[in-house]
Amino acid sequence: MLRKQQFSLRILLVLSVLLLPFSLRMQEVAAADASSQIDAMLVVDASNSMKTSDPDKIGNEAMKMFIDMLSVQGDKVGIISYTDQIQREKALLEIQSAADKEDLKQFIDQLDRGPYTDTSVGIKEAVKVLQQGADPDHEPIIVLLADGNNDLDEATTRTEEQSAQELEQAITxxxxxxxxxYTIGLNANGKLNKDALAEIAKKTGGKAFSTNTADDLPQILSEIFASHLKLKIVPIQSMTGNGSFQDVVINVPNNDVLEANISIMSAQAVEVKLTDPTGASQTIPSNDILYSQSKSYSLLKLLKPKSGDWTLQVKGVNKDKIDINLVFNYDIELTMDPLSSNTFKKGDNIDITSYLTSSGQKLQNSTLYQDMNAKLMVKDVDSGDTQEIEMTNTGDGFEGSYKVAAEHDYEISVVAEDSSLYRETPVVSISAKPGGASPTKPTPVVEEEKDPFAIVPIIGGVIALAAVLAAIYFILAAVKKANRGFVGQMVIEIRDENTGEKTYPQYKKLNGFKGKVNLHQLLQLAPELKETEKIIFLPSKNDRLLLKNGSTVNIEKSGRVMDASKGLEIKGSDRITLPLQNVDKTIMIEYLV
Structure with missing residues (x-):
């Protein structure tokens, strides 16, 4: 009987051990699928002081150019205009078409200015929006355009100390x-508080820039994109317009380029022509070549361009300076194979293999490797020293090794780069300290029949592994739930109860959200409708929604007040009404699938 129990337990143990790495691998695959897309909040100081620090509204031009540089589909961007309160706000919008970008740029053109300034207001709101609405697989980013100076309303009780505390909390x-x-200091009047903006960038891992002219925007925004997505700016020599077309060679190094962003900055409008590597003239714009213009820049975006030398012809006004910047975007990550162990001894050789991946799959024999160099970065945690070791380019990856120099803890990663691309792997921690080393002596084997209690450690091991598997199951279930997508859209109208007038129906697509979305987000975070932020929608089974009401607003359906505190299911074509309490307005919603 004992032997049967032991046999059954061993089978369970083997199954647990086999399933555990499988579950962990599933998590690794999910992590490897992360894309290089962006969820961005553009935050601009709209106080009256900006009339002198940014009289030409360079901040607005910067935001438009940032939007044009975003990918054609998938990136999300929102806009916050602030004084000492939120002036205007547009919630995170997933870019699906050129029309979406135009909608955002029109919103920017409508921004106006007001008195007073409190930087903490803009940063705090942007962080909150990204925490609530950003895609977990995207790279979040805030771009702040300001002069860095506060100007609080003396008629209120708010103090500089309170503002500083809230800013510090938002930074944390x-x-x-x-x-x-990333901060862009606007300094037309020479009163830029450069230190304040630099401190915000430094504490959050961003970078600080400053300018008093739109001429600097391509370089600044290219650096922000390059830094955030680990890309490199490809320098192109500036030129002076002569009234005729002048040739500029754009080299696309390989077929793995996702997008090529070519920004052209000039004081006056330019004309452009383009030929591909075969010499064929290209239509601008077309399906694969997008072209956008503003009063201070032009931007060409080449989608999946062929490798080789493209010829850009630029015609500018005579003696007009023309600056051109180029940034390639790749949907590529650098991966390092798991190490044989995370504990070693002094003198051990650790073999490292690394390679490029796209959508979780290894790139095979890619020309991208041709000009790439890789280094193994080994940081001695105890001494703080970092050692760089050249790796061998094998044509489809990189190989190298490190000999453990001391009984210390280490952090290991790989960086790879060429003229247009920079990538690095996540850091892996290892230990060569005696207490962390693997035992070298074999563990004695105890015969089963001589020790009736040998089953106890097996049971303990099985229980521990079962607990781990259960934890993994619930974690994966939680992650799946948090990332569950929506379907359909909401039609939203707002009725003013004083005048009886209704807004035009607003169609809010839900597929840009995952996990949950609150009503305040769908209402573009309008400050006067803030009481709706605790009204939450979650995706449910059979293309339905689950509404959870944590606010004091009543939820009415078919003329009846519904208790939605624990959840109210909404199916296609259902309509609900929400009479607000803080303002004389009623929100009417219809869910369409």
């Missing part, structure tokens, strides 16, 4: 959520 929240803040 951004840092903990992995949201870097």
């Amino acid at each position: 929240d951004a840092n903990q959520s992995g949201i870097p803040v």
Whole structure:
């Protein structure tokens, strides 16, 4: 009987051991599928002081150019205009077409200015929006355009100390959520508080820039994109217009380029022509070549361009300076194979293999490897020293090794780069300290029949592994639930109860959200409708929604007040009404599948 029990337990143990790495591998695959897309909040100071620090509204031009540089589909962007309160706000919008970008740029053109300034207001709101609405697979980012100076309303009780505390808390929240803040200081009047903006960027892992002219925007925004997505700017020599077309060679190094962003900055409008590597003239714009213009820049976006030398012809006004910047975007990551162990001894050789992946799959014999160099980065945690070791390019990956120099803890990663691309692997921690080393002596084997209690450690091991598997199951279930997507759209109308007038129906597509979305987000986070932020929608089975009401607003359906505190299911064509309490307005919603 004992032997049967032991046999059954061993079978269970073997199955547990086999299933555990499988479950872990599933998590690794999910991590490997992360894309290089962006969820961005553009935050601009709209106080009256900006009339002198940004009289030409360079901040608006920067936001438009940032939007044009975003991918054709998939990136998400929102806009916050602030003074000492939120002036205007547009919630995160997933870019699906050129029309979406135009909608955002029109919103920017409508921004106006008001008195007073409190930087903490804009940063705090942007962090909150990204924490609630960003895609977990996207790279979150905040771009702040300001002069860095506060100007509080003396008629209120708010103090500089309170503003500083809230800003520090917002910076802490951004840092903990992995949201870097890139700052662009606008300095036309020479009163830029450069240190304040640099501190925000430094504490969140972003970078700080400053400018008093739109001429610098291509370089600044290219650097922000390059830094955030680990790309490199490809320098192109500036030129002076002569009234005729001048040739500029754009080299696309390989077929793995996702997008090529060519920004052209000039004081006056330019004309452009383009020929591909075969010499064929290209239509601008077309399905694979997008072209956008503003009063201070032009931007060409080549989608999946052929490798080789493209010829860009630019015709500018005589003696007009023309600056051209180029940034390639790749949907590529650098991966390092798991190490044989995470504990070693002094003198051990650790073999490292690394390679490029796209959508979780290894790139096979890609020409991208031809000009790439890789280094093994080994940081001695105890001494703080970092050693760089050249790796061998095998044509489809990189190989190298490190000989453990001391009984210390180490952090190991790989970086690879060429003239247009920079990538690095996640850091792996190892230990060569005696206490962390694997035992070298074999563990004695105890015969089963001589020790009736040998089953106890097996049971303990099985229970422990079962607990781990259960934890993994619930974690994966939670992750799946958090990432569950929506279907359909909502039609939203708002009725003013004082005048009886209704807004035009707003169609809000839900497939850009995952896990949950609150009503305040769908209402573009309008400050006067803030009481709706605790009204949450979650995706449910059979293309339905689950509404959870944590606010004091009543939820009415078919003329009856419904208790939605624990959840109210909404199916296609259902209509609900929400009479607000803080303002004389009623929100009417219809769910369409």
